[in-house]
Amino acid sequence: MISKPHHVIIGSGSAGFGAALTLRELDKDCSITMITMDSLPFYHRYDLPRVFRKHHDWRELLDMPPSKYEELGINLRRLSRVVDVNGLRQFVSLAHQEDVSYDKLLVCAGGRSYLPENLIESAKMMHGFGSFEAAMRVYKALPIGGTVAIIGGDMVGIDLALTLLETGYQVILITNQQTFWPHEIPNNKRKPFLDALREKGMKIIDSSKPVSVTDNGASSPARTVILENGTEIVSDVVMPFCGLTSSVEFMLGAGVDIERGLLVDTELHTNNENIWAAGDVCQIWHDEEKIYKFYHGWKNVRTMGELAARNMSGAHDIFDVNIEDRLDLDNDGNIRSTFWIN
Ligand SMILES: Cc1cc2nc3c(=O)[nH]c(=O)nc-3n(C[C@H](O)[C@H](O)[C@H](O)COP(=O)(O)OP(=O)(O)OC[C@H]3O[C@@H](n4cnc5c(N)ncnc54)[C@H](O)[C@@H]3O)c2cc1C
Numbered sequence: 001m002i003s004k005p006h007h008v009i010i011g012s013g014s015a016g017f018g019a020a021l022t023l024r025e026l027d028k029d030c031s032i033t034m035i036t037m038d039s040l041p042f043y044h045r046y047d048l049p050r051v052f053r054k055h056h057d058w059r060e061l062l063d064m065p066p067s068k069y070e071e072l073g074i075n076l077r078r079l080s081r082v083v084d085v086n087g088l089r090q091f092v093s094l095a096h097q098e099d100v101s102y103d104k105l106l107v108c109a110g111g112r113s114y115l116p117e118n119l120i121e122s123a124k125m126m127h128g129f130g131s132f133e134a135a136m137r138v139y140k141a142l143p144i145g146g147t148v149a150i151i152g153g154d155m156v157g158i159d160l161a162l163t164l165l166e167t168g169y170q171v172i173l174i175t176n177q178q179t180f181w182p183h184e185i186p187n188n189k190r191k192p193f194l195d196a197l198r199e200k201g202m203k204i205i206d207s208s209k210p211v212s213v214t215d216n217g218a219s220s221p222a223r224t225v226i227l228e229n230g231t232e233i234v235s236d237v238v239m240p241f242c243g244l245t246s247s248v249e250f251m252l253g254a255g256v257d258i259e260r261g262l263l264v265d266t267e268l269h270t271n272n273e274n275i276w277a278a279g280d281v282c283q284i285w286h287d288e289e290k291i292y293k294f295y296h297g298w299k300n301v302r303t304m305g306e307l308a309a310r311n312m313s314g315a316h317d318i319f320d321v322n323i324e325d326r327l328d329l330d331n332d333g334n335i336r337s338t339f340w341i342n
Contacts, residue, residue, distance in 0.1 A: 004029045011108035012036035014298045015279030018305035026313045033075045048135040049163035085254035087272045104312045107277040111244030122213035126238045149235035154181035155339040157241025174205045181243035182296045183327040266318045268308040278304035286321045
C-alpha cells in the first residue's frame, strides 16, 4: 500500500493559505498540516486598518471559517511556533517539544516589522500592527481624535495613516530610509509624495532621525519621540513602519541557503530537495539581474503560495520575476502604489 504524502506548511498567511487550498485541490487524499503562530485562521492583513472604522468582530475578517479547514482536511495548528527544521531527517520541531515529520515542506513564515538598530531599546514603548490583536491594542490605546507618531512610513504604515486621518485622528510621520518601502524612492524624489501626504493633513518631520521613545508615565499624551537634533515629539501612540525582516531564524539548521530571506529558484525550490518557500520569507533568483529579490505584496505572495503548491505536486511552474513596482500620483494628487492594488 502506498501511504499518502504529508505536506507541512509553516505559516497561515496569504502564501500558506493559498498553498493549502491548491494542494487540496490537486490531491484529495494528501495529508496537509499548516502550522502557525497566529491565533486566528487566515485573514488579509490589509484589512486591519478597518478596526478604526469600527469593525471589531474578528469573525468578519476571516477568509474562511474554522469549520471549512476541517471539511477540507487541512489540519490547522494555531499558536504553535516552529523552532527548528531538520532538513535531512525531514521533521520540524515545535516550541512545545513536539516533532512533526513531513514528506514535503513549504515555508511561508513571512516577516516581522523591521526596527532600526538605534530604536531597538525603545521597542517596548511602541505599538505593532501585524495582527488583529495588535490592531485592537492600538485602537484601545488611542483617545478619540488622538495622535499617532509613525516612524518610517512604509506603504503599510502610510495606508494605516490615511485611514487614521479619515477617521478623525492626527498623524505625525517621522521619515527615515524606509519611508515608502517596499518602493525605493531616493531622498531627492520624495518631495511630491510627502507633499501629497501633507495635503491630506499629515504632519511630516523630514529633518532629523528618531533616536529614542520615552514613556510619559501617567501624563497624557503617553509617549515622546526624541530626535537626533533634540526635538521632542509627543503623541498618544508611536508605531514603527520600517519594512520587514524575514522570519528565517528557525531555518538556520535546516541546511538551506539564506541571505536575508530563504533563497529559492524561480520554481520556489530551495537547495533542499524537499523544501520550498513562498511569500515574504523568500528571495527569488532573478537571472537577468543576477541577484535574489523579494516580491512583497499580498497578490505576489498568494501567487507564490499557489505556484509552490503546484510544484510540490510535480509541476515545474515558473514565478514571473519581472513584476511592476510603481509609486506615483493620480490627477487628484492621491498616492498610487502597485503595493496597494488589491
Ligand atoms: C497592516 C497591514 C497592511 C497591509 N496592506 C497591504 C496592502 O494594502 N497590499 C498588499 O499587497 N499587502 C499588504 N500587506 C502585506 C501583506 O499582508 C503581506 O505581503 C502578506 O501578509 C505576506 O504574506 P505571507 O504569507 O508571506 O506572510 P504573513 O502574512 O506574514 O504570514 C506569516 C505566517 O507565518 C507564521 N510564522 C512565522 N514564523 C513562524 C514560526 N516560527 N512558527 C510557526 N509559524 C510561523 C505566522 O504566524 C503567519 O501565520 C499589509 C500587511 C499588513 C500587516
